[in-house]
Amino acid sequence: MDLLIDISLLTFLAVTAIGIIRITNLFAVIMLFAIFSFLSATLFMTMDAVDVALTEAAVGAGISTVLMLATLALNKDHNEKQPDKNRHWLPLAVVLTTGAVLVYGTLDLPDFGDPASAPQTHVAPHYIEKAIEETGVPNIVTAVLASYRGFDTLGEVVVIFTAGIAVLLLLGGRREDPLDDGAKDKRVPQNLVLRIVSKIVIPVIMLFALYVQFHGDYGPGGGFQAGVIMSAAIILYSLVFGLGAAERIIPKSVLMFLTSLGVLIFAGVGIASLFLGGNYLNYSVLASSQVAGQHIGILLVELGVGITVFAVMLTIFFAFAGRERS
Amino acid sequence: MVLDILSWVCLVAGGLVGVVGAVGIHRFPDFFSRQHATGTTDTLCALLILLGLGLQAGLSLAAFKVALIFLFLFITSPAATHALASAAVHSGLDPKRGRTDSEGQS
Amino acid sequence: MMTSLYGAILFLLWLLLSGHYDPLLMGLGIASVGLTVYLAHRMDIFDHESFPVQLTSRLPAFLVFILREIVKSNIDVLKRILSRDPNAVSPRLEEFPLPQKTDLGRVIYANAITLTPGTVSVELTKDSVIVHALAKDIADDLFTGEMARAIPDKVVEP
Amino acid sequence: MYAVAIVAILVTLSLALARALMGPTVFDRIAAINMFGTKTVLLIAVFSFLTGRLDLLDMALVYAMINFISVVAVLRLFSHKDFHSPAENNVISVKVRRRWF
Structure with missing residues (x-):
């Protein structure tokens, strides 16, 4: 069940991200950002990081949305702009390279929930075992x-x-x-x-x-x-x-x-x-x-x-x- | 046991209502008619699912929280729908008229 | 008098949210309720509209009515969604009289219209409500005024 | 059985998301996103019962609140273009059929 929820939510997340890129109406984009935050928050929740999820929901979907709308209000130009037809190869190359480097970086990260990884063996066991007592x-x-x-x-x-x-x-x-x-x-x-x-x-x-x-x-x-x-x-x-x-x-x-x-x-x-x-x-x-x-x-x-x-x-x-x- | 069955029925029915409502936002012709499918089947779907959960929770604080969630949706959801429809009309969006609406618009 | 009643209800809400009944959290609860009531007073949102004590007597009957309406009209709209008949959906915008004199009564009426699928209240004017209806017979149903009669001003005024 | 409800809600979410992406008007998108929000509230509520972590219900409440506030915010900006003053009463231009008792 968890797997199904995770897969669906991640799919929604990806689709929402594509939607944010494709849609030109800024109001709709801001609302999609709110959805993006809700989805990430729900994903945090399924990973048991409830405090983070709560923060993401309140900050990402609430305050950020309002602030982005306020920023939009400061700009005179509410009109939808047609996307630029020129292809910008340099930015694309930069984005792809950075992405590749980041993905390469994640290869060295420990697996999710790996009990032998550094963060799990350093102070975390102490916190988990002693927190209530102390x-x-x-x-x-x-x-x-x-x-x-x-x-x-x-x-x-x-x-x-x-x-x-x-x-x-x-x-x-x-x-x-x-x-x-x-x-x-x-x-x-x-x-x-x-x-x-x-x-x-x-x-x-x-x-x-x-x-x-x-x-x-x-x-x-x-x-x-x-x-x-x-x-x-x-x-x-x-x-x-x-x-x-x-x-x-x-x-x-x-x-x-x-x-x-x-x-x-x-x-x-x-x-x-x-x-x-x-x-x-x-x-x-x-x-x-x-x-x-x-x-x-x-x-x-x-x-x-x-x-x-x-x-x-x-x-x-x-x-x-x-x-x-x- | 009876409560269990009742709550399962509520959950399944709620899910069904939700799905059909979501189909409605694709089958209805324009924004205003879709509002009937979104804002409003929301209420029955939420009612049934939360009722199902409440029956599972029994008389407890969890049941109260479920009730509070429902109450919150019950109050805010029509307000949001109304505000949205109002904003749409004010921005000049004209609703599609049905065929049987021809008998005179004043 | 009304303030203390409001505070008591908020405190009850706190107790039900909290689930911890040690003196510290009860004390914090009282402080929180105090702060909330103070801010609500400053906001001037604390009156017979935000805290409708006067609703109590007629409310249950109204809630039963509205729940029945919600279920009934939901089933109706669900049928229309699945129906292949092109005439199942013929949306229209109509203006109906608004019999309620108080703001709260009007809002409850408008929300009741929105809550029952098939009709969405679009605009409230001084003495009328503009409604978007999904089909002619739904609008006719609303026109009979059953819903409007279910929410007389008596519900909201003592 | 919680699973059935969750699957149904996920299907609903995907349909709502599709409408949010397809539009065509901005109001369609906002309405679909609002629906997405309320359905997420239900998803979290059912999920909390599925896993037995009832403290997640608090999260569902926060979602409901934030969802309402962001919809009000976007409508507010949409109809007045800034946050300064309460709304002006402008006349609607669409045709309405009047009916009186």
């Missing part, structure tokens, strides 16, 4: 991400933080005050159905995001996914009620504060563990027992990740969607 967290992915490799994750959060800052520097510049259209926002939007359905659905999505945030210890999820889903809820609100309305809910200053707050919480937990006599980001010293300390540490660190991811995703969306068309 951290008290049933979801090993969360234990590895937030505790064992906490420093790496801190780096990732800083990367996201930097991305947010960079987008703000490049796109966040001056523009018309969104509060100007405040009066306009009060009018009933054209699509009554979407408005009322969104009203019902948005709080549920927000609560679900918080559920994902705090249950990363037990099931798929955690700060990254929660932050993205939460920002998706706000994005849905801004899609239906207007950008100005959404920016009034969460003003820019608050977003900037949250962006830094998340990183500060993460780094702060590390510093707290230093002061309590442990290594940086060794949560065991945070409470009387090791497991309790780990639990608190992971919870706080995940919260930091969630806050930063949420704030940066929204910052990027506001920066893209708020631009005047040039």
Whole structure:
């Protein structure tokens, strides 16, 4: 059964990729990208990488789609372009060579799930055998991400933080005050159905995001996914009620504060563990027992990740969607 | 046992409805009529399959989550379909008219 | 009053999602519900439309009605998909009166139209709904107003 | 029996994907892709019961949410061309037959 699902999904994936190349309508292409993400996420799921699958679904199909659409909105030219009839042999040669090199590179990779391969024999057995005992967290992915490799994750959060800052520097510049259209926002939007359905659905999505945030210890999820889903809820609100309305809910200053707050919480937990006599980001010293300390540490660190991811995703969306068309 | 049989029936019927609906999006003549096949057979297909799963889950949190998924689809799917049809009409896409529609358009 | 009821329902949702009932997660649940309600208030999406308490009494009867309609019309559309008769499908766009006075009532009506295959609500105006119907007899069925009568304003107003 | 449901959903997915690739209008594609999304939700739900990993149901929920949001996003952009303000009410130009009680 798994084999059948894998083969079908991979076929769909390939067909979708060909479709993305062939179709000239950019809206349709973006939607196909979303399908591509859904398919990859489902493939991750069949390979038991549920946390990755959740991230791919939320980021790839959700935020990326919205951001690509926002980019499309910035461009005046929505017309479909006929594909260039000239054959470009040089790019084709480059692509084929690179592809061949990459495929050649994969020959040296260990087989999927090979128990003798390097990653499986180094620290992984320790994580798998000891994670629950040492951290008290049933979801090993969360234990590895937030505790064992906490420093790496801190780096990732800083990367996201930097991305947010960079987008703000490049796109966040001056523009018309969104509060100007405040009066306009009060009018009933054209699509009554979407408005009322969104009203019902948005709080549920927000609560679900918080559920994902705090249950990363037990099931798929955690700060990254929660932050993205939460920002998706706000994005849905801004899609239906207007950008100005959404920016009034969460003003820019608050977003900037949250962006830094998340990183500060993460780094702060590390510093707290230093002061309590442990290594940086060794949560065991945070409470009387090791497991309790780990639990608190992971919870706080995940919260930091969630806050930063949420704030940066929204910052990027506001920066893209708020631009005047040039 | 009865529940098992009922749930299998639901799953198979749901799958069948889904496939026929998907055939519909190829047999119907234009976008608007295809909407009837996509957006809407979706609901019965989802209803039957999720009902089948719910019967398997019994009274548990999993059953609740299945119900929540259904509720979510039940609320959002018609909204998406409606919005799509509305956007299509506003962009000037004219629906194909049937032969028996000749008795006067005002 | 309504806020606390809304919060209670969201908390119930949390409990059913969570499945972990230790004090820590319950506490986090209460905090999450608090944050959600706060944000919903800020968004101004928290009112009788997003949280229709007033629906409760007539809702079950309506749900039974709509489920029956969904099954019935689904079978009808499935038959039309498989039918070889060229007249099985003769789409049309028609405008029907919209008897509901409240926005929520209109949306429920529009969604009910969309949910039952064969008809898709395309546009809501002040007092009418434009419907795309798959065939003439389906449109005639809608014209009898059975569906519209099933969703009177009484469903949505206390 | 889960297998039967999964095969049926896979067939449905392939038909929907075909429609998404064939078009002809962009709305056909979006509708087909929306259908693809909802059917993926069902696929994951059935898969989670097949493998007994019920935590996958959370994923199905996320899919349902994201699917809705991306469809709203694409429609929103399609009808207004930018994200700035709520929609203007423009008049539809197609012919509609009016019927009154």
